[in-house]
Amino acid sequence: MTTWFASPTDAVTRLAAEGYLADSATATTAFLAGALEKPLLVEGPAGVGKTELAKAVARATGADLVRLQCYEGLDEARALYEWNYKKQLLRIQASQGSDQEWSATHDDIFTDEFLLTRPLLTAIRREEPTVLLIDEVDKTDVEVEGLLLEVLSDFQVTIPELGTVSAVRRPFVVLTSNATRELSEAVKRRCLFLHLDYPDAEREREIVTSQVPDLEDRLAEQLVAMVGRLRELELKKAPSIAESVDWARTLLALEIRELDDKAVNDTLGVVLKHASDTDRAVRELRLRR
Amino acid sequence: MTGSGLLERHIAFLEALRAAGLPVSLAEDLDAVAALRALPWDERATVREGYAATLVKKSSFRPTFDTLFDLYFPRLVGEGAGHADDEGADESAPGDTGRALASFREQLLAALAEGDQETLARLAAEMVGRFGAMPGRGPGLSSWSAYTAQQRVAPSQLVDRIVAALLAQGRTDEEAQRTAGRRLGGFTKLVEDDARRRIAEEKGPDHVANVAVRPTIDRLDFLQARRTDLEEMRREIYPLARRLATRLTQEHHARRRGPLDFRRTVRASVSTGGVPLTTHHKPKRPHRTELVVLCDVSGSVANFAQFTLLLVFALRDQFQKVRAFTFIDHVHEVSHHFRPGADVADVMADLAASASHAALWGRTNYGRAFTKFTEEHGDALGPKSSLLILGDARSNYSDLALGSLKEMAATARHSWWLNPEHRRHWDTGDSAAWAYGEVVPMAECRNLAQLGEFVHDIL
Numbered sequence: 001m002t003t004w005f006a007s008p009t010d011a012v013t014r015l016a017a018e019g020y021l022a023d024s025a026t027a028t029t030a031f032l033a034g035a036l037e038k039p040l041l042v043e044g045p046a047g048v049g050k051t052e053l054a055k056a057v058a059r060a061t062g063a064d065l066v067r068l069q070c071y072e073g074l075d076e077a078r079a080l081y082e083w084n085y086k087k088q089l090l091r092i093q094a095s096q097g098s099d100q101e102w103s104a105t106h107d108d109i110f111t112d113e114f115l116l117t118r119p120l121l122t123a124i125r126r127e128e129p130t131v132l133l134i135d136e137v138d139k140t141d142v143e144v145e146g147l148l149l150e151v152l153s154d155f156q157v158t159i160p161e162l163g164t165v166s167a168v169r170r171p172f173v174v175l176t177s178n179a180t181r182e183l184s185e186a187v188k189r190r191c192l193f194l195h196l197d198y199p200d201a202e203r204e205r206e207i208v209t210s211q212v213p214d215l216e217d218r219l220a221e222q223l224v225a226m227v228g229r230l231r232e233l234e235l236k237k238a239p240s241i242a243e244s245v246d247w248a249r250t251l252l253a254l255e256i257r258e259l260d261d262k263a264v265n266d267t268l269g270v271v272l273k274h275a276s277d278t279d280r281a282v283r284e285l286r287l288r289r
Numbered sequence: 290m291t292g293s294g295l296l297e298r299h300i301a302f303l304e305a306l307r308a309a310g311l312p313v314s315l316a317e318d319l320d321a322v323a324a325l326r327a328l329p330w331d332e333r334a335t336v337r338e339g340y341a342a343t344l345v346k347k348s349s350f351r352p353t354f355d356t357l358f359d360l361y362f363p364r365l366v367g368e369g370a371g372h373a374d375d376e377g378a379d380e381s382a383p384g385d386t387g388r389a390l391a392s393f394r395e396q397l398l399a400a401l402a403e404g405d406q407e408t409l410a411r412l413a414a415e416m417v418g419r420f421g422a423m424p425g426r427g428p429g430l431s432s433w434s435a436y437t438a439q440q441r442v443a444p445s446q447l448v449d450r451i452v453a454a455l456l457a458q459g460r461t462d463e464e465a466q467r468t469a470g471r472r473l474g475g476f477t478k479l480v481e482d483d484a485r486r487r488i489a490e491e492k493g494p495d496h497v498a499n500v501a502v503r504p505t506i507d508r509l510d511f512l513q514a515r516r517t518d519l520e521e522m523r524r525e526i527y528p529l530a531r532r533l534a535t536r537l538t539q540e541h542h543a544r545r546r547g548p549l550d551f552r553r554t555v556r557a558s559v560s561t562g563g564v565p566l567t568t569h570h571k572p573k574r575p576h577r578t579e580l581v582v583l584c585d586v587s588g589s590v591a592n593f594a595q596f597t598l599l600l601v602f603a604l605r606d607q608f609q610k611v612r613a614f615t616f617i618d619h620v621h622e623v624s625h626h627f628r629p630g631a632d633v634a635d636v637m638a639d640l641a642a643s644a645s646h647a648a649l650w651g652r653t654n655y656g657r658a659f660t661k662f663t664e665e666h667g668d669a670l671g672p673k674s675s676l677l678i679l680g681d682a683r684s685n686y687s688d689l690a691l692g693s694l695k696e697m698a699a700t701a702r703h704s705w706w707l708n709p710e711h712r713r714h715w716d717t718g719d720s721a722a723w724a725y726g727e728v729v730p731m732a733e734c735r736n737l738a739q740l741g742e743f744v745h746d747i748l
Binding site: 044 | 341
């Protein structure tokens with residue numbers, strides 16, 4: 001059995017070493033997910049580092065990352081396993097010439113050789129430490145949640161022809177969600193829950209400077225303050241950390257040294273993604289246009 | 290954990306969470322215990338996060354959880370350890386004289402202008418301790434009052450000076466106003482929390498949890514919301530609409546399997562040697578209706594009306610066409626305010642301004658509004674349209690014009706009435722809820738949760 005993190009403090013240090021600056025809530029929950037061997041459901045607005053958390057945990061613990069990207073219409077065949085029909089057909093056709101019994105052929109085509117493992121099964125069958133990232137789980141149909149339940153509570157998968165495959169070693173499971181849909185109670189009950197939100201100014205400044213090391217401290221401070229002011233407005237899409245980092249890169253590329261009204265005005269498109277949001281920001285913050 | 294009384298505290302805490310509406314199952318209870326065993330105990334913040342990660346599965350429950358956590362696992366006991374340091378200062382000035390009050394307000398002003406959360410938390414505790422104490426009250430009455438403290442210190446009188454300080458920091462006008470309001474709101478909450486903590490110390494947390502914990506934002510009554518609540522609710526509207534819209538699309542898609550698409554199925558079977566392993570289907574076309582909203586915007590129900598209108602318009606894509614009318618005693622069309630991509634705050638302001646057009650005499654009169662509607666906008670309703678009426682059905686004892694309403698309901702394909710009042714208040718006083726409810730099915734809709742459910746059901 002692996003211990004993933006020794007304590008919440010250990011989680012903070014080791015995640016920070018991988019460039020992920022976790023606050024105390026994130027570190028505590030990540031530690032608990034490892035210690036209790038429970039899946040971790042991370043919810044929050046887009047671009048605050050939910051997926052990044054899973055990647056950082058994988059890097060910090062030396063585990064490999066197996067990723068299942070969810071989308072509408074995702075089914076068992078894409079998430080769990082699938083039989084390689086084409087190969088099976090070939091096998092059947094090849095055996096037609098020979099005098100092999102049908103029952104032998106039948107047993108033959110439902111073996112490991114013809115099984116295509118998809119992310120969930122792959123993660124369970126791996127013997128090395130694994131971080132399983134189930135990304136944007138709210139995008140799937142409700143039926144897929146049922147599929148996840150067996151995997152998440154018992155870490156096992158039942159394949160009718162082969163029997164039950166149990167996890168050799170429990171993976172560290174991270175589910176992310178933008179909360180566009182309520183997940184079922186059953187899924188939530190099996191998971192630890194973490195709500196990631198926009199960070200405070202101090203932490204955001206650290207994140208931005210760690211991502212864009214060439215950025216001057218004073219400019220970083222101005223940028224973070226401006227992003228904070230934008231988030232206070234009633235916008236449709238408030239700028240996220242990802243957008244702050246983009247903005248920092250933009251300023252660097254344009255060689256802007258001072259974030260004055262004109263500079264903000266010229267580069268606002270990097271952070272705001274709706275025309276009405278831009279209008280509102282320009283009006284409320286008195287940026288001339 | 291046994292023996293120290295901690296287990297009892299833990300169980301009581303869970304009971305309080307359940308009573309406040311959080312679904313905490315036995316599985317989560319056990320997880321929480323496991324989490325606490327795994328965590329170091331020396332830091333309160335860690336324990337709080339451990340509890341939160343195992344017990345709270347929805348971010349809208351978090352404020353309730355925090356309030357209860359503070360009650361059952363208080364940050365400090367009595368005046369706290371930090372109090373011993375400034376004992377000397379206190380003795381020179383007896384607690385709450387005018388001079389002490391003035392100096393306290395100066396400190397508060399500085400902290401509010403800076404937005405310094407730590408100092409604010411300390412000041413809130415000090416404020417309740419010094420200005421909110423009501424010693425010598427009879428048994429059974431609480432000896433701490435956030436209300437008294439607020440009255441004496443009156444932080445709201447500091448608004449202008451906070452705004453001035455923020456302006457000096459380079460903020461714009463609106464921004465300074467909004468920030469000042471938000472910080473004051475936050476401070477008020479801190480003071481209330483501290484008073485609750487002190488009362489809980491005297492009477493036990495169970496008692497306080499029963500009487501003083503506010504419902505979560507989506508369960509809060511429209512008609513009883515405070516101004517800060519309204520702002521928070523407004524921020525909930527778009528996410529709510531987005532959630533509803535995605536859920537609807539997903540449900541439509543799940544039911545979509547239409548007739549077999551023969552060509553695609555055959556073409557797909559080529560790769561499997563002519564065996565049609567997967568079948569393809571033609572998509573079903575969604576059925577969309579036109580929606581006509583009639584909305585009472587008189588003072589008593591204005592908040593409710595605005596939220597519902599906003600939600601309906603955020604869901605515009607789900608309908609072929611939406612037309613909205615506001616009324617008090619006269620009908621006024623407001624559809625044009627909802628441009629695609631328009632700004633929520635602007636729309637709210639426009640709607641508030643247009644309320645004046647909806648009143649000729651100034652007293653709510655449903656009967657006259659319905660009659661006017663059939664006369665002037667009768668063409669809006671047809672066999673393809675659905676009618677949605679929003680209002681409390683309080684018509685000031687005037688003629689109900691049931692005939693006009695019947696006519697409207699008969700023309701429309703479906704009709705519903707949403708009433709923001711609790712069902713038990715229907716038909717009290719001038720409410721004509723049952724009379725109208727017989728013509729148009731009436732549903733109670735007092736908070737965002739009910740509103741969300743209703744909209745989902747009718748679509």
